[in-house]
Amino acid sequence: MNPLDEVSHPHPHALEHDHEKCVSEALGIAERLCVVRDVKLTPIRHQVLELILDSHKAVKAYELLDRIKPLQNNAQPATIYRALDFLIEQGLIHRVESLNAFVGCSCSGHQHELLLLICKHCNEVEERPAPQVMTALSQEFSQAGFVAHSKAIEAQGICVKCREL
Amino acid sequence: MNPLDEVSHPHPHALEHDHEKCVSEALGIAERLCVVRDVKLTPIRHQVLELILDSHKAVKAYELLDRIKPLQNNAQPATIYRALDFLIEQGLIHRVESLNAFVGCSCSGHQHELLLLICKHCNEVEERPAPQVMTALSQEFSQAGFVAHSKAIEAQGICVKCREL
DNA sequence: ATTACAATTGATATAATATAACATCACCAG
DNA sequence: CTGGTGATGTTATATTATATCAATTGTAAT
Numbered sequence: 001m002n003p004l005d006e007v008s009h010p011h012p013h014a015l016e017h018d019h020e021k022c023v024s025e026a027l028g029i030a031e032r033l034c035v036v037r038d039v040k041l042t043p044i045r046h047q048v049l050e051l052i053l054d055s056h057k058a059v060k061a062y063e064l065l066d067r068i069k070p071l072q073n074n075a076q077p078a079t080i081y082r083a084l085d086f087l088i089e090q091g092l093i094h095r096v097e098s099l100n101a102f103v104g105c106s107c108s109g110h111q112h113e114l115l116l117l118i119c120k121h122c123n124e125v126e127e128r129p130a131p132q133v134m135t136a137l138s139q140e141f142s143q144a145g146f147v148a149h150s151k152a153i154e155a156q157g158i159c160v161k162c163r164e165l
Numbered sequence: 166m167n168p169l170d171e172v173s174h175p176h177p178h179a180l181e182h183d184h185e186k187c188v189s190e191a192l193g194i195a196e197r198l199c200v201v202r203d204v205k206l207t208p209i210r211h212q213v214l215e216l217i218l219d220s221h222k223a224v225k226a227y228e229l230l231d232r233i234k235p236l237q238n239n240a241q242p243a244t245i246y247r248a249l250d251f252l253i254e255q256g257l258i259h260r261v262e263s264l265n266a267f268v269g270c271s272c273s274g275h276q277h278e279l280l281l282l283i284c285k286h287c288n289e290v291e292e293r294p295a296p297q298v299m300t301a302l303s304q305e306f307s308q309a310g311f312v313a314h315s316k317a318i319e320a321q322g323i324c325v326k327c328r329e330l
Numbered sequence: 331a332t333t334a335c336a337a338t339t340g341a342t343a344t345a346a347t348a349t350a351a352c353a354t355c356a357c358c359a360g
Numbered sequence: 361c362t363g364g365t366g367a368t369g370t371t372a373t374a375t376t377a378t379a380t381c382a383a384t385t386g387t388a389a390t
Contacts, residue, residue, distance in 0.1 A: 042338070061376070074340065081377065082339080097262040098317050100347090100376065115302070117311045130305045136297040137280070137320070144293060145325030146282045152263050152319045155302070160310030207367070226347070239369065246348065247368080265347065265376090 016161070023053045026104060030092050039090065047071055048083035049104070052093055057123040058101035096125060097152045103127075113151050119159035126159060181326070188218045191269060195257050204255065212236055213248035214269070217258055222288040223266035261290060262317045268292075278316050284324035291324060 034041040087093040091112040115130040199206040252258040256277040280295040
């Protein structure tokens with residue numbers, strides 16, 4: 001790898017994992033899941049998913065719109081929001097509630113609701129299954145007599161990589 | 166109490182607690198806290214807080230704007246958002262991230278970040294300190310090397326009162 | 331092949347949420 | 361009384377999201 005790639009690379013912590021592999025694996029899983037579920041990962045949906053997976057940062061809907069326009073030059077807000085709705089329904093991305101933004105799901109097809117650690121410095125979002133947290137939450141729901149349909153568990157702060165800089 | 170109050174009352178579960186007392190206590194705590202902290206709970210901020218405390222539902226900013234206009238007839242979006250910013254800073258209300266809305270904090274001055282149980286049926290929001298959840302979260306942050314500055318822990322579903330209907 | 335149906339996308343418009351920027355006002359410390 | 365700070369007034373605009381209806385596409389039944 002050209003050492004200058006480090007400088008020009010859009011991903012702050014990119015050197016720490018093989019991002020191309022990361023993306024292609026996630027796309028592969030998404031494609032297979034959609035086949036199994038008999039739902040359509042259309043070109044637009046696939047492109048939006050790719051754009052989201054391109055970084056580990058939360059991406060805004062209108063950012064996606066701008067970025068998809070070169071590919072779909074008649075894209076409109078609804079184009080994006082419809083794709084996002086689909087991807088969320090299929091558990092392929094997460095909506096980051098505290099940012100009104102979206103991030104790829106690295107564990108598509110498995111657990112859909114995770115702890116999201118949002119770094120205010122590098123803007124990357126780390127997903128963590130956080131099983132103890134989920135167990136404690138379930139217990140709390142039972143105690144409260146609450147039937148949970150969905151949950152959002154998000155923290156903003158500084159990630160380990162930025163803290164060590 | 167006039168039995169008809171039950172019908173006309175804006176709060177679905179109102180009979181289950183003395184809401185006037187609930188509001189006046191929360192206002193009292195807020196007033197005292199602001200004195201102690203030497204910050205100003207101005208008339209506008211007080212009115213916005215009252216409007217929010219009026220129900221246990223999450224309230225939208227523009228709903229508040231509509232409701233405050235009779236009292237402050239030159240109120241604008243900024244009027245509301247500034248009051249909301251203040252009230253959030255002081256821990257007197259919560260922002261409900263998954264609804265882009267706001268709800269009163271019943272435990273002002275104590276713990277600021279709680280589990281919010283949002284009922285999709287009656288729209289009320291229950292705050293729970295959920296200590297086990299918080300402990301598990303802290304442990305998860307340590308494991309991840311993440312320094313959390315703020316967190317949002319929200320669940321949508323059906324509350325115990327609505328489930329029993 | 332033809333038709334009918336559902337799902338997807340195109341296209342236009344508008345609603346809902348939130349902030350920027352600068353002027354004015356009210357208060358209090360010096 | 362004056363200068364500074366925080367709060368509010370005011371106008372404008374940015375950002376996020378949805379509604380609506382038309383056109384297209386794929387496909388299943390006839």
